[in-house]
Amino acid sequence: MATWGRGVLIMASAKPSQMVCHECDLLIGVPLLEPGEKAFCPRCNFLLAANRRNAQDKIFAFAVAALLFLALANAFPFLGFSAQGQERTVTLLQCVAILITENFPSLAAIVFALIIAIPAIFLLGVIYFSSSLALSRRLPATEITLRWMLWLLPWSMAEIFLIGILVSFIKIVAMADVALGLSFWSYVFFSVCITVVVMHLDKRELWRGVRALPNE
Amino acid sequence: MSEQSAMALGLQGCPICTKVGPVECTSCEICGARLHAGWSNSIQRTWAWLITSVVLYLPANFLPIMYTRFLGKETENTILGGVVSLWTHGSYPIAIIIFVASVFVPLGKILVLGWLCLSIQLGSTFAVTQKTKLYRVTEFVGRWSMIDVFVVGILVALIQLGNVMSILPGMAALAFAAMVVTTMLAAIVFDPRLLWMSAEWDDLK
Ligand SMILES: [Zn+2]
Ligand SMILES: [Zn+2]
Numbered sequence: 001m002a003t004w005g006r007g008v009l010i011m012a013s014a015k016p017s018q019m020v021c022h023e024c025d026l027l028i029g030v031p032l033l034e035p036g037e038k039a040f041c042p043r044c045n046f047l048l049a050a051n052r053r054n055a056q057d058k059i060f061a062f063a064v065a066a067l068l069f070l071a072l073a074n075a076f077p078f079l080g081f082s083a084q085g086q087e088r089t090v091t092l093l094q095c096v097a098i099l100i101t102e103n104f105p106s107l108a109a110i111v112f113a114l115i116i117a118i119p120a121i122f123l124l125g126v127i128y129f130s131s132s133l134a135l136s137r138r139l140p141a142t143e144i145t146l147r148w149m150l151w152l153l154p155w156s157m158a159e160i161f162l163i164g165i166l167v168s169f170i171k172i173v174a175m176a177d178v179a180l181g182l183s184f185w186s187y188v189f190f191s192v193c194i195t196v197v198v199m200h201l202d203k204r205e206l207w208r209g210v211r212a213l214p215n216e
Numbered sequence: 217m218s219e220q221s222a223m224a225l226g227l228q229g230c231p232i233c234t235k236v237g238p239v240e241c242t243s244c245e246i247c248g249a250r251l252h253a254g255w256s257n258s259i260q261r262t263w264a265w266l267i268t269s270v271v272l273y274l275p276a277n278f279l280p281i282m283y284t285r286f287l288g289k290e291t292e293n294t295i296l297g298g299v300v301s302l303w304t305h306g307s308y309p310i311a312i313i314i315f316v317a318s319v320f321v322p323l324g325k326i327l328v329l330g331w332l333c334l335s336i337q338l339g340s341t342f343a344v345t346q347k348t349k350l351y352r353v354t355e356f357v358g359r360w361s362m363i364d365v366f367v368v369g370i371l372v373a374l375i376q377l378g379n380v381m382s383i384l385p386g387m388a389a390l391a392f393a394a395m396v397v398t399t400m401l402a403a404i405v406f407d408p409r410l411l412w413m414s415a416e417w418d419d420l421k
Pocket of ligand 2: 230231232234235
């Protein structure tokens with residue numbers, strides 16, 4: 001046991017029950033949860049912890065599925081557009097490439113990173129540390145991977161990109177016909193899968209699992 | 217246990233692994249993540265990113281975000297102009313979404329972080345709990361401002377029918393994307409425990 005702050009007693013790491021609400025900064029004891037249980041902040045209702053059923057398996061499966069859908073999203077026509085008797089079909093990568101040819105390479109780099117590169121790195125990292133947990137073996141740099149992936153999370157913007165597509169449609173629907181390609185649906189599934197992965201990531205449970213791995 | 221703010225008790229939760237530890241720690245003892253106290257000169261760094269954001273905010277809002285070429289005629293589109301045209305075409309929900317994401321959130325974020333920095337520098341003790349909460353909200357919503365950048369990317373990629381109908385990206389799209397990134401960085405380097413330092417920190421030491 002250790003004494004911190006104004007004489008508040010915090011248990012040593014063997015009993016990790018204290019948490020701080022990220023939204024309202026309430027200090028609160030949260031017991032370890034049983035599968036299927038969730039803990040909400042009593043003051044602001046923020047989700048503090050969630051031990052979802054079969055979380056580890058689901059994280060792994062949906063991360064692999066998300067990566068596959070992302071690969072498919074790059075393989076087929078993404079969106080089609082026709083107006084005034086002319087047609088045009090683009091792939092996802094063309095959406096990025098056109099910004100380079102229009103003399104905005106830095107904007108292309110930002111968009112590419114936020115909608116493809118960072119989500120892909122995030123998923124690879126998730127697959128890596130969940131393999132570590134599934135194998136009960138401490139693969140090299142498991143902890144660093146987990147830390148970096150949690151840090152990277154806000155910079156993965158697949159769901160925001162989807163809202164962007166929706167807004168674009170509404171802007172052009174009056175003057176043109178828009179066709180949704182196979183890759184568009186792949187990107188939707190990719191976005192859903194990555195959301196499921198994020199939903200099942202419980203920081204406290206993950207770190208408990210990773211720290212319990214035996215040292216090689 | 218009565219409801220207490222962690223900051224008021226000199227404690228913070230690690231954003232990466234949730235471990236609760238003393239607020240003075242620069243890195244987390246469990247996961248090694250850099251904590252708020254790990255940023256030296258937090259206020260100066262936040263100001264630096266905020267000033268960069270303001271410098272980018274002006275071209276982002278006043279320069280064209282894209283150019284529409286229709287039957288050989290080119291028109292300029294600004295962010296606010298886009299909102300107005302959505303509104304006049306009756307797409308009220310989308311107009312509101314774009315207005316909130318592109319105009320209200322970035323400006324609100326810059327103003328809130330600027331106000332928080334100022335109140336720390338002036339030693340204000342007013343409503344620190346609410347200020348901490350406000351900071352968390354700005355930290356969370358900032359990334360949604362990227363919508364408009366993606367809209368430009370999609371429209372530019374799709375609508376390329378030469379002189380019949382084309383859309384070209386404008387300088388404001390880049391300025392706006394850079395501004396969203398800099399406001400996100402400003403929120404990352406901001407140290408919310410300083411809010412409590414001016415309030416109650418003295419008697420914690
Ligand atoms: Zn709360
Ligand atoms: Zn930590």
